[in-house]
Amino acid sequence: MSMKKQTFITNSKESTSLKKRLYQLIEHSKELKFLVGFFYFSGWQQLYEALRERDDLVIKILVGLQVDSMLGQMVEVAGVENNLSVEEKLDQFFTSLTRALNTEEMDIKDFYEQVDFFIGLIESDRLHIRKTSDPNHAKLYLFKIKDTLQGLAEARFITGSSNLTKAGMLEQNEFNVEIGDYGTEEAEVYFDWLWNTAIPITEVKKRKSQLINAIYRKTQAATVTPFEAYTLVLKNYIELHEQKKVKPQVIKLLEERGYDRYAYQMDAVNQALSILESYNGVIIADVVGLGKSIIASMIAKHTGKRGMIICPPGLMGDPNANSGWRKYMHDFRLYDWEIRSSGDLEKALDYVNEHGDDLEIIIIDEAHRFRNQDTLAYEQLSAICRNRQVIMLTATPFNNSPADIFALLKLFIIPGKSKITLDDNLEARFSNYNYLFKRLSFIAR
Numbered sequence: 001m002s003m004k005k006q007t008f009i010t011n012s013k014e015s016t017s018l019k020k021r022l023y024q025l026i027e028h029s030k031e032l033k034f035l036v037g038f039f040y041f042s043g044w045q046q047l048y049e050a051l052r053e054r055d056d057l058v059i060k061i062l063v064g065l066q067v068d069s070m071l072g073q074m075v076e077v078a079g080v081e082n083n084l085s086v087e088e089k090l091d092q093f094f095t096s097l098t099r100a101l102n103t104e105e106m107d108i109k110d111f112y113e114q115v116d117f118f119i120g121l122i123e124s125d126r127l128h129i130r131k132t133s134d135p136n137h138a139k140l141y142l143f144k145i146k147d148t149l150q151g152l153a154e155a156r157f158i159t160g161s162s163n164l165t166k167a168g169m170l171e172q173n174e175f176n177v178e179i180g181d182y183g184t185e186e187a188e189v190y191f192d193w194l195w196n197t198a199i200p201i202t203e204v205k206k207r208k209s210q211l212i213n214a215i216y217r218k219t220q221a222a223t224v225t226p227f228e229a230y231t232l233v234l235k236n237y238i239e240l241h242e243q244k245k246v247k248p249q250v251i252k253l254l255e256e257r258g259y260d261r262y263a264y265q266m267d268a269v270n271q272a273l274s275i276l277e278s279y280n281g282v283i284i285a286d287v288v289g290l291g292k293s294i295i296a297s298m299i300a301k302h303t304g305k306r307g308m309i310i311c312p313p314g315l316m317g318d319p320n321a322n323s324g325w326r327k328y329m330h331d332f333r334l335y336d337w338e339i340r341s342s343g344d345l346e347k348a349l350d351y352v353n354e355h356g357d358d359l360e361i362i363i364i365d366e367a368h369r370f371r372n373q374d375t376l377a378y379e380q381l382s383a384i385c386r387n388r389q390v391i392m393l394t395a396t397p398f399n400n401s402p403a404d405i406f407a408l409l410k411l412f413i414i415p416g417k418s419k420i421t422l423d424d425n426l427e428a429r430f431s432n433y434n435y436l437f438k439r440l441s442f443i444a445r
Contacts, residue, residue, distance in 0.1 A: 029143040043168065158178045
């Protein structure tokens with residue numbers, strides 16, 4: 001491959017990609033010294049083939065920043081590290097690493113196949129990782145050329161805008177400069193100074209083990225033993241059979257009022273009670289005609305709490321409680337409950353603010369009407385639901401995109417503290433769902 005200097009690397013058609021140039025230089029190098037924003041695995045995946053061919057290569061990675069999740073994307077953050085101890089900085093690094101490896105982007109075949117290779121580099125002391133003592137935004141890729149090629153060049157380095165990610169190496173328009181005829185010594189002195197003052201990670205036995213354990217136990221690379229799989233299935237089975245049961249007096253009231261006792265409705269009530277207790281809210285999304293209002297009324301009666309029903313004006317019912325929600329309130333003896341029109345949430349909010357201290361549950365009928373978070377009605381409803389349990393009824397929770405469901409969930413959960421998923425980053429999960437959904441838009445309907 002060519003050792004000819006490329007000068008400018010922009011990932012454009014007129015230039016070469018950073019990935020291609022890194023491949024060329026790796027082939028002719030004996031040591032790599034990379035100063036990067038963070039250890040992004042998506043970038044190392046792109047270099048996998050080049051590194052796999054070199055069992056004599058030594059790699060030093062100096063990580064300058066941490067990463068965090070913002071608006072569903074992983075972004076680099078400098079953080080405040082001035083007053084942190086070494087152990088606290090290391091904790092931040094390991095937290096950032098597990099966060100970066102647990103994204104949807106990493107849930108791919110290449111990650112699972114290649115992670116063992118990179119762990120092998122660490123275990124064989126060929127891949128060394130350190131964290132800068134202070135945040136550092138620079139990107140520097142320095143190549144120590146093989147001894148057999150010393151007559152051509154001793155070192156080259158690339159610096160510029162590209163991070164060591166798939167996007168930075170292939171997809172995004174970037175501007176990087178490759179230099180080999182001057183400044184290489186100064187660049188290496190700068191790197192070595194940062195390296196010598198940085199916090200060792202892979203060179204300290206305890207920290208190396210901590211790093212490997214974090215990857216194999218706290219990320220998507222974690223392996224599940226047959227026993228662990230068995231216990232998880234057993235746990236779910238037991239929890240399924242330990243669902244809450246609706247009180248007998250509620251069932252008796254149902255039958256006394258002339259309603260049929262359907263098994264699917266009883267199952268729905270029991271499941272909804274368990275979900276309501278665990279997550280502070282539940283979405284009942286049966287199709288039209290299966291009795292969602294009856295299910296919600298039974299749940300309300302079972303809890304013994306006071307609440308408010310919010311529904312379209314046409315579903316409120318007549319003043320004599322012969323139809324609509326007023327009939328359900330009468331039949332299930334929800335005498336201390338309030339009912340308000342979803343068409344006038346301002347009045348409902350005024351009532352909640354003035355008299356709603358003992359309102360503990362909100363039932364929202366036709367909840368799909370509130371799928372748009374950027375409306376005054378959604379803002380008012382969100383204020384009504386705040387710090388209360390929420391029961392939502394809708395036959396169409398998914399109208400336009402996964403964002404519809406996320407909007408409903410946000411009425412009773414805090415996305416950053418959700419227990420619905422194993423990780424707490426529900427916003428990132430739905431951001432990815434929306435991205436994937438939009439990619440399906442080319443399918444003819």
